[in-house]
Amino acid sequence: MAVLPGLVNAHTHLELSYLRDEVAPASEFVSWIRGVIAARRRRPDPRAPEIMRAIDDALSQAVACGTAVVGDISNTLVTFEPLTRSRLAAVVFYELIRFNAPDPAAFVDEAARDIDALLPTDRVRVSLAAHAPYSVAPLVLRAIRREIDRRPFAPCSVHLSESSEEIEFIRTGRGPWRTLLEDIGAWDPAWQPPGVSPVQFLDESGFLDARVLAVHGVQMTIEDLDRLVARGSTLVTCPRSNGHTGAGAPPIEDFYNYGVNVAIGTDSLASTPDLNVFAELATLRALAPTVSAGALLDSATRQGARALGFDADYGTIEPGKSARLLVVNLPARLDDVEEYLVSGIGPDDIRWLDEL
Ligand SMILES: [Zn+2]
Numbered sequence: 001m002a003v004l005p006g007l008v009n010a011h012t013h014l015e016l017s018y019l020r021d022e023v024a025p026a027s028e029f030v031s032w033i034r035g036v037i038a039a040r041r042r043r044p045d046p047r048a049p050e051i052m053r054a055i056d057d058a059l060s061q062a063v064a065c066g067t068a069v070v071g072d073i074s075n076t077l078v079t080f081e082p083l084t085r086s087r088l089a090a091v092v093f094y095e096l097i098r099f100n101a102p103d104p105a106a107f108v109d110e111a112a113r114d115i116d117a118l119l120p121t122d123r124v125r126v127s128l129a130a131h132a133p134y135s136v137a138p139l140v141l142r143a144i145r146r147e148i149d150r151r152p153f154a155p156c157s158v159h160l161s162e163s164s165e166e167i168e169f170i171r172t173g174r175g176p177w178r179t180l181l182e183d184i185g186a187w188d189p190a191w192q193p194p195g196v197s198p199v200q201f202l203d204e205s206g207f208l209d210a211r212v213l214a215v216h217g218v219q220m221t222i223e224d225l226d227r228l229v230a231r232g233s234t235l236v237t238c239p240r241s242n243g244h245t246g247a248g249a250p251p252i253e254d255f256y257n258y259g260v261n262v263a264i265g266t267d268s269l270a271s272t273p274d275l276n277v278f279a280e281l282a283t284l285r286a287l288a289p290t291v292s293a294g295a296l297l298d299s300a301t302r303q304g305a306r307a308l309g310f311d312a313d314y315g316t317i318e319p320g321k322s323a324r325l326l327v328v329n330l331p332a333r334l335d336d337v338e339e340y341l342v343s344g345i346g347p348d349d350i351r352w353l354d355e356l
Pocket of ligand 1: 011013073267
């Protein structure tokens with residue numbers, strides 16, 4: 001058997017767990033988002049029993065698949081309480097979406113009050129996140145960043161360079177995103193397209209630094225990756241979700257070759273079949289055959305724990321850290337243990353050392 005640190009799922013949306021199998025795969029990302037918006041509008045109560053039940057089931061599944069820590073994106077904060085009851089450590093990112101905001105500072109102040117009303121535990125913390133550069137107004141982005149700067153250890157998250165439609169919109173102000181914003185009544189006629197890549201736009205807004213988890217990066221150029229390296233931001237890759245949503249395949253070998261900090265997320269059950277980080281690792285292995293298995297495992301453990309601010313307790317096996325360690329059954333004959341661990345381990349072969 002192999003003993004390893006509990007895995008870190010650095011990007012998921014537990015509150016969307018009830019959307020499993022509800023939003024069909026798409027060939028174009030904006031079509032997929034339209035499907036999610038329609039599905040969420042069918043269930044307006046964020047605490048509906050089926051939503052809360054799906055969160056609990058997802059938490060059990062994540063633990064059974066060897067996850068010790070999650071970065072959970074939430075627009076409603078309904079996942080905070082179930083997480084405090086689970087065995088997981090977590091950062092709940094209260095994610096703000098507002099493209100047309102009459103008073104950006106008041107909007108973010110109210111969100112800050114909402115998260116301050118929750119009592120963090122040793123294992124479950126709360127922070128703020130911006131949804132994406134195409135769905136959050138520039139002044140809201142700045143207000144979120146200011147609020148994060150007031151919280152010295154809080155990580156922040158943003159979906160970034162996920163789809164070609166995002167690149168087109170931030171460069172030109174046109175395309176399917178513009179149409180979608182107009183269709184849902186969120187368009188701001190005063191908004192001016194930045195005319196650069198989404199990464200350059202966020203960087204020049206002062207948004208990117210070592211506390212930011214930039215999620216997806218499917219459409220990032222080498223220049224974009226260099227900026228992430230210079231800022232020390234962590235790129236969270238979720239390749240199975242990218243395949244489902246029509247975003248495309250992320251350039252994973254470039255992420256590693258250019259020295260970016262890479263963590264791994266499953267994204268939500270709306271766009272992935274399960275919350276098994278080992279299954280995500282197998283997809284990374286298939287997309288990036290030249291990256292070492294050891295580097296992929298490092299992303300699924302140490303890098304994720306560091307990005308979420310949990311590296312004092314998780315991510316490696318060291319004296320003084322939490323003993324939340326996994327035991328993975330290995331075949332009798334095996335040449336390369338690390339390679340085996342990125343080949344797609346299922347829950348039947350996983351146990352927790354402290355539950356034996
Ligand atoms: Zn996401």
